Amino acid sequence: MSEYITHDQSGRSVGIVEKQFFTFAHPPNEMPLDSGARLGPITLAYETYGTLNPDCSNVVLVLHALTGDSHAAGYYSKDDDKPGWWENMIGPGKGIDTDHYFVVCSNVLGGCMGSTGPCAVNPQTGMPYGMDFPFVTIGDMVRAQKALMEHLGIDRILCLIGGSMGGMQVLQWCVQYPENVCSAIALATTMRHSALSIAFNEVARQAIAADPNWNQGDYYGKKQPDVGLSVARMIGHITYLSDEAMRRKFGRRLQDKEDFSYQFDVDFQVESYLRHQGAKFVERFDANSFLYITKAADYFDLTRFRRADSPVTVFSASRAKFMVVSFTSDWLYPTYQSREMVQAMKKSGRDVSFCEIEAEWGHDAFLLPNQRLTNLVRGFIDSVYEDTGKQAAL
Amino acid sequence: MKIPENKLRFDLQVIAAWITPGSRVIGLGCGEGELLAYLKNRKQVRETGIELVEEKVVRCIEKGLSVIQGDINQEVHDYPAGAFDYVILSQTLQQVYDPLTLIHSMLRIGKQAIVSFPNFGHWHVRLQGLFTGHAPVTPQLPYQWYDTPNIRILSIRDFRAFAREMGFTIQKEVAINTDKQDKSGRIVAALPNLRATYGIFLISRKKDRLWEPTT
Numbered sequence: 185m186s187e188y189i190t191h192d193q194s195g196r197s198v199g200i201v202e203k204q205f206f207t208f209a210h211p212p213n214e215m216p217l218d219s220g221a222r223l224g225p226i227t228l229a230y231e232t233y234g235t236l237n238p239d240c241s242n243v244v245l246v247l248h249a250l251t252g253d254s255h256a257a258g259y260y261s262k263d264d265d266k267p268g269w270w271e272n273m274i275g276p277g278k279g280i281d282t283d284h285y286f287v288v289c290s291n292v293l294g295g296c297m298g299s300t301g302p303c304a305v306n307p308q309t310g311m312p313y314g315m316d317f318p319f320v321t322i323g324d325m326v327r328a329q330k331a332l333m334e335h336l337g338i339d340r341i342l343c344l345i346g347g348s349m350g351g352m353q354v355l356q357w358c359v360q361y362p363e364n365v366c367s368a369i370a371l372a373t374t375m376r377h378s379a380l381s382i383a384f385n386e387v388a389r390q391a392i393a394a395d396p397n398w399n400q401g402d403y404y405g406k407k408q409p410d411v412g413l414s415v416a417r418m419i420g421h422i423t424y425l426s427d428e429a430m431r432r433k434f435g436r437r438l439q440d441k442e443d444f445s446y447q448f449d450v451d452f453q454v455e456s457y458l459r460h461q462g463a464k465f466v467e468r469f470d471a472n473s474f475l476y477i478t479k480a481a482d483y484f485d486l487t488r489f490r491r492a493d494s495p496v497t498v499f500s501a502s503r504a505k506f507m508v509v510s511f512t513s514d515w516l517y518p519t520y521q522s523r524e525m526v527q528a529m530k531k532s533g534r535d536v537s538f539c540e541i542e543a544e545w546g547h548d549a550f551l552l553p554n555q556r557l558t559n560l561v562r563g564f565i566d567s568v569y570e571d572t573g574k575q576a577a578l
Numbered sequence: 579m580k581i582p583e584n585k586l587r588f589d590l591q592v593i594a595a596w597i598t599p600g601s602r603v604i605g606l607g608c609g610e611g612e613l614l615a616y617l618k619n620r621k622q623v624r625e626t627g628i629e630l631v632e633e634k635v636v637r638c639i640e641k642g643l644s645v646i647q648g649d650i651n652q653e654v655h656d657y658p659a660g661a662f663d664y665v666i667l668s669q670t671l672q673q674v675y676d677p678l679t680l681i682h683s684m685l686r687i688g689k690q691a692i693v694s695f696p697n698f699g700h701w702h703v704r705l706q707g708l709f710t711g712h713a714p715v716t717p718q719l720p721y722q723w724y725d726t727p728n729i730r731i732l733s734i735r736d737f738r739a740f741a742r743e744m745g746f747t748i749q750k751e752v753a754i755n756t757d758k759q760d761k762s763g764r765i766v767a768a769l770p771n772l773r774a775t776y777g778i779f780l781i782s783r784k785k786d787r788l789w790e791p792t793t
Contacts, residue, residue, distance in 0.1 A: 530656040531656050537639050
């Protein structure tokens with residue numbers, strides 16, 4: 185996920201919000217993981233916006249992308265100049281209207297924004313887990329979110345929504361807990377990583393591992409592998425844009441100079457931009473967390489869920505009404521991958537809508553203000569809400 | 579036939595009247611979804627649409643309809659046989675490159691299909707060609723020869739012959755004449771191929787004959 189910060193476009197902000205925490209799976213009742221390991225206690229950081237209906241029928245669960253967090257909307261204080269990552273979509277009168285819906289967003293298991301991950305203290309050693317942290321999968325992340333939902337007293341989710349790795353969690357939720365999901369919106373995502381996506385993640389991981397400060401993951405309280413993590417972020421950032429987006433944004437323009445320096449300094453604007461993004465990222469993200477989460481994304485393969493023989497079988501297990509959205513210039517998860525997903529949903533008899541939005545900003549388009557996306561999201565969620573009301577009245 | 583008073587385009591009113599409440603309906607080339615929205619709200623159908631144009635797809639989803647953006651010729655393949663009660667192809671047949679294959683697909687995924695098209699046999703079209711020597715331009719076929727999306731010009735009589743030759747059954751047939759805005763109209767009983775601006779057909783597979791392409 186990228187570094188976009190968008191202030192109010194339409195509607196209002198949810199205002200001041202507070203990060204909350206939920207801890208569960210205390211020993212000896214640790215949560216079983218897909219790898220076979222067990223993990224506990226687990227803490228998830230989460231935020232909520234809007235008001236829960238008495239019958240809990242208006243829940244929208246927002247699932248974040250690779251390096252996102254629970255802070256999807258609003259501000260932490262009056263002086264906070266940086267709103268949550270989806271400020272343009274979530275709020276009163278916005279696409280996900282908090283006047284009507286109760287929105288929940290949690291930080292993923294394995295993260296570093298308040299949820300249990302490799303930088304958390306291992307209760308057995310009193311030291312950060314580091315590389316002793318067990319491998320987690322998208323399925324494990326969803327399992328932890330399910331525990332959070334139960335804690336909040338929510339049995340049925342009106343709509344799941346997420347982009348990129350958030351979209352993977354959306355799909356996973358629908359097949360792992362079909363009885364608990366009414367509808368789902370999967371944006372700029374895929375049923376499984378292509379070789380291209382795995383390749384980029386592997387290069388990013390290698391950059392971290394090659395940093396001498398990484399020290400096999402044991403760097404807490406010492407010098408951090410900032411260079412490696414920064415390079416990893418730069419690689420990621422390239423995949424979030426597109427040829428066209430980079431050409432428009434930077435071209436071959438030089439940064440604060442008239443001519444080449446004939447040094448390995450920053451000459452081009454695009455170099456400056458990437459370095460800046462890399463430097464900003466190391467201030468907020470943990471290198472080990474990056475390793476674990478990218479691996480979870482690479483392992484994700486919905487088509488193999490519970491050893492199913494085809495994606496059609498996988499979606500047959502779900503009950504949700506789907507909306508799939510792709511973006512024309514997304515080369516990380518191109519439209520053909522969304523179409524494969526839609527095809528499997530159709531063949532399995534699911535109610536599905538699909539739209540490919542013309543957007544020139546590459547994979548990151550789902551995070552940027554886009555009236556068409558807003559209209560799609562609003563129309564879809566409202567219609568599902570209306571339909572569930574009708575069903576309840578029958 | 580009693581047609582309800584509403585804002586729906588007249589030809590769509592005729593189609594809507596044929597649909598059984600609560601059925602499963604797919605609209606191919608559904609545009610902004612006015613017919614599907616009507617059927618969903620008034621007849622409680624379970625609806626799906628296929629539409630190529632992004633902006634129109636967004637309009638449909640805003641209305642709460644389930645619509646997939648894509649090419650109808652491709653998208654029909656993914657549905658299981660008999661997935662729908664009705665497959666509607668409203669005023670699109672004349673733009674389809676391979677009508678026979680598409681109609682075959684429609685009768686595979688649906689129990690019945692509804693096909694409507696502007697009638698090229700209308701007297702107005704005939705006279706224009708005869709007297710002006712130009713390719714006809716009418717309210718129903720409002721394009722010049724160089725910018726028309728209509729690559730198949732057909733008449734009501736042509737479609738009947740097509741059904742006979744290709745072996746599908748015409749269960750219902752209505753010819754209509756509409757006003758310029760297409761909002762109101764009437765059913766043409768006498769000399770429909772000469773006097774009607776649109777033909778609307780309800781077709782099904784012939785029960786006694788396996789209707790499959792030979793390829």
